[in-house]
Amino acid sequence: MSVDVVRDGGVAIVTVNRPDALNALDVEHAEALRDHLEDLAADPEARVVLLTGAGDKAFVAGADIKYMQSLGVLEARRWGELGQACANLLETIPKPTIAAINGYALGGGCELALACDIRLASNQAKLGQPEVNLGIIPGWGGSQRLPRIVGLGFAKEIVFSGRPVEAGEAHDWGLVNQIYDPDELMPAALKLAHELAKKSPLALAYAKEATNLYLTGEASAHMETELRLFAMLFSSEDQKEGMAAFAEKREPEFRGR
Numbered sequence: 001m002s003v004d005v006v007r008d009g010g011v012a013i014v015t016v017n018r019p020d021a022l023n024a025l026d027v028e029h030a031e032a033l034r035d036h037l038e039d040l041a042a043d044p045e046a047r048v049v050l051l052t053g054a055g056d057k058a059f060v061a062g063a064d065i066k067y068m069q070s071l072g073v074l075e076a077r078r079w080g081e082l083g084q085a086c087a088n089l090l091e092t093i094p095k096p097t098i099a100a101i102n103g104y105a106l107g108g109g110c111e112l113a114l115a116c117d118i119r120l121a122s123n124q125a126k127l128g129q130p131e132v133n134l135g136i137i138p139g140w141g142g143s144q145r146l147p148r149i150v151g152l153g154f155a156k157e158i159v160f161s162g163r164p165v166e167a168g169e170a171h172d173w174g175l176v177n178q179i180y181d182p183d184e185l186m187p188a189a190l191k192l193a194h195e196l197a198k199k200s201p202l203a204l205a206y207a208k209e210a211t212n213l214y215l216t217g218e219a220s221a222h223m224e225t226e227l228r229l230f231a232m233l234f235s236s237e238d239q240k241e242g243m244a245a246f247a248e249k250r251e252p253e254f255r256g257r
């Protein structure tokens, strides 16, 4: 159980390694991910960061629901801030970040992938924002990044329904750049990462800074609003019911309070 970093030349492969929980992030793993990304941001030897999940089932199946079950509003806000910090690093560190989505990328897992510069996926992957089924909303930037990538209409369908999106459909909507047979995903992701690692790091850093200008304006204020709404829902009975139902492997009964 860890977040591992393996160097392959100029490529840093970051693997969320908690397969027993489908690589769901608890505080320990989220902090480890944040700390590794901060180190890699400052390391000139790391030219490209490749993020993936351990095992063959999941990229990251979200924030840890069992951990979140008993959180109050302020704790939920801090938790949202930690996840947003991981996602913001993926989006802003001055080098390309690639998500190799090898299985479930749900909730916070989808949000981490959305924050990467490029998303490659196994054709068995499933992506989505199932938070509404737990009585909450995305809190790691998904409410902002998903509509930017797939458009507002499809984003609302995904966030409101919470349904998983198969890799092929995700590709049709531009949610992932390319899809591959499961065995071909990592070789393809590494090939792309090594190609990028050969390019001028200065040019890539500036290319990232320039293309990220698309995100400026109200983006950070909207992330703050997302955090506030995410945290507020942890005062509701529906959040307790939604997360208890997940832990007890039953359907939730939401009452709107």
Ligand code: CAA
Pocket (backbone or CB within 6 Å): 020, 021, 022, 024, 061, 062, 063, 064, 065, 066, 067, 083, 104, 106, 107, 108, 109, 111, 130, 131, 134, 137, 138, 139, 140
């Ligand atoms: N948190 C905690 N534990 C999780 C988890 C999560 N997000 N996802 C999976 N697990 C655990 C399961 O509880 C299970 O543990 P046990 O063996 O102890 O019961 C183990 O991982 C294996 O999972 P399943 O038995 O459920 O595997 P499955 O193949 O039947 O189903 C799945 C796979 C559809 C992905 C299902 O695990 C699932 O629905 N997971 C939750 C996905 C989710 O809702 N993610 C969003 C979380 S909210 C969030 O991320 C908020 C945010 O914006 C920050």
